[in-house]
Amino acid sequence: MAKFTDYNLRPEINGALEKIRFNEPTEVQARLIPVVMQGRSVVGQSQTGSGKTHTFLIPIFQKLDTNNQGVQAIITTPSRELAQQIYAAAKQIASNFAENTEPRIGLYIGGTDKARQLQQLKSQQPQIVIGTPGRIKDLYEANAALDIHTAATLVVDEADMTLDMGFLNEVDAIAAALPADLQMLVFSATIPQKLQPFLRKYLTNPVVEEIPAETVISPTIENILVGTKGQTKDELVYSLLTMGTPYMALVFANTKIRAKALAKYLRNRGLKVAEIHGDIQPRERKRTMQAIQNLDYQYVVATDLAARGIDIPGVSLIINDGIPNELEFFVHRVGRTGRNGQPGTAITVYNPDEEDRVGAVEHMGVAFKPMTLTKSGELRDGYDRRRREQRNKTNVKLDPTMIGLVKKKKKNVKPGYKRQIKSAIARDARYKKRVEERASLRATRKAKKKANNG
Template sequence: MTENKFKNFKLPSYLIKAVQAINFYQPTAIQERVIPDILKGQSVVGQSATGSGKTHAFLLPLFARIDPEVQAVQAVQAVITTPSRELAYQIYAAAKQLNKFAPQPLTIHNYVGGTDKQHQLDQLARKQPQLVIGTPGRVLDLIKSQALDIHTATMFVVDEADMTLDMGFLEQVDQIASNFPEDLQMMVFSATIPKKLRPFLKKYMANPQVEEIPTQAVINPDVQNWLMSTKGQDKNQLIYRLLTMGEPYLALVFANTKERVEELTRYLEGQGLKVAMIHGGLEARRRKRTMRQVRNLDYQYVVATDLAARGIDIDGVSLVINDDIPTDLEYFVHRVGRTGRNGMNGTAITLYAPAEDDLIDKLEERGIKFIPKEFRGGRLVTTHDRNRRKKYRRKQAELDPSMKGFVKKTKKRVKPGYKKRIKQAIKKDEQQKRKLELRHKIRKAKRQRQRQHRRERNAR
């Protein structure tokens, strides 16, 4: 039997049973780093990639720290905010799964916009939940209505903080935070920590434990990241062809606008595919129903805007197609992060037009590595690197001025063996440059290790 390494955290035994029930045996890097700190009551900032296990990184220690005995005087002990309804439902579902194994189940309520507020007010008048999960707008609304009382809570989680900032909800989260007592343990989780987020962190977190999990690759290594040009092709037909060339368990297609989502959905349905459509313009009840149907695998194909990129957390997404490159490049990682989860393989295909070459360059600068693909003779094949001509020209241009002079002089002499001498000189020059580049990498790695040692020393 596989040993469950979550036992090393000394969590309550029911939580070990709960994670085993969903086949979690080995903690992820972010879980390894933050769970011990949260269990000790430390405020933390956890930065790691999408799909790295952040949800259980805060849920497990929260469940361990919430006191189930506080029943006679039911009181809120922890609050979790997340920027989208889909994410709130996802966290709520994960919390309910843990709660099923608890000897004394917690009272957990989920508050999101588009739901029956009056029912929630009546519910709160009878009993306060011990764990609150919800979107910032609805949680703040219930606090202002004097229905939800969070002054007793000592733990506050801000999930997907960068998305909270992007969607304009940070001010609401700030107002929620101002209602907590001074001895607040705050946990902020995010794929990125933008500069605009730092004043908020500084305001509420005097000395947080910052855990940044660097990734060897921006994209999960279990994901094949393909790149395809749409030059001279009908994009709708190309997407249909990609969706139907195999038998994807669940395929997600991401587009930048709700208009494009609707157009593509109509086209694919016209080709006989059963397609789920998700975007921010849909009524909340319809979105919730569609998400439930997707989770139940009633659909094999989903077309969505970035709203759903962080809300669809389903094991088994085998294919992601980017209809176009997201306006905010941060969302690229969130889209692709929907596949290749929990050790399963996945494929992400990004379509681009020639005019978007610079955006592909920017993604590659961030460490994203693409495999170029194209259809040839009815088969999808790996093709040439789109930058091969640029790289060749750049290599020629990178010769030192002294080397250029040497080449010119040697050409003028036109003595026997001059081509061989040119090649040898160029080879020697390239070797020297590689040595310098290697030396630079070693020094950079050394500086990073020194900074890491300083952070760990300061954390003690």
């Protein structure tokens, strides 16, 4: 098993990794960190929570020239929250450098003071740029206030989400302003077909690594399915949140309206709940995220927009308030717990009318453990929701003659015997159907004759 100490990293980086107890690289890190440090461009596809952030941060800091005062690396990400998380991880590494050599890191996202950023850039450029594509592009186009043309590395993080949210044109504009020998690092949970033209435009013979998940859901996560059974989802979610003492519980709702309503219900029941969704204004969202990081909240209600954009350390319980509208978000939701091999619990609450959507998630390769919440507030093993389908499968009843034929064939097995048995069963069924039809016709004729004679 490889260790970070095998990579001959700067002592500052090793010290930073020791502080956060990162000893052994994850699979994506083990495969790609050596390749990235060789200067190769890469496309890394791996599941949420696999360690992509440090896969690109470690090589960036390793080759950073502290004497070079210009922009050396740019990291784009589609959401403000994710940019803030990458910034926090980068600052954690940077803080281990000596004060006079500590790398300068700039965070540029929407909802922040653009005029102030422009003023700061006049006097000093960051060595590492982290931000959302729109803001980075705006600062570059403002008379090159952010001078990105010196960057040797461009990271496109969460590329599929960047595409989905309509930011790929901005990333394209940023990439076009960079040197021809640019090293591009593209990381994503999925690589959709619509992303291919962009990749072909900027990547020549990249190293492509697809890290297959051993299971769709991390094996350290207990993935539970609970039906409402006459309860409302509000009642059931409250009961599940309060049946134990989660370190941090994250509840996902499908819409902003539902998130607000559920948060209000939980507050009325006495819980201190934070909300993260699109109707929360940037300043308030920043304060809320800071409060969550400081553990001022034990319960958080969020929408799917936040499922790919936030990383709250220590989430021990995930509750899905139903199946997400976009099924792929199910994996991203559940992936908020069980990080870095730690145990976690994910509970999906569903109504009877969501049976088909539960089945669709199972079709993706997700295995649920069916459970039920007892009146005493305990989770007990439940029944397989598909048992009714299995019980209702039609069984063909054979008469004694056919049973004898089957037994005889089983004793004297010859090639094609199964086909012969099936043919015999079909012939028997056709014969019985003709008998029934003739009997029905005779009965009809008798009835008509009786009616005419009467």
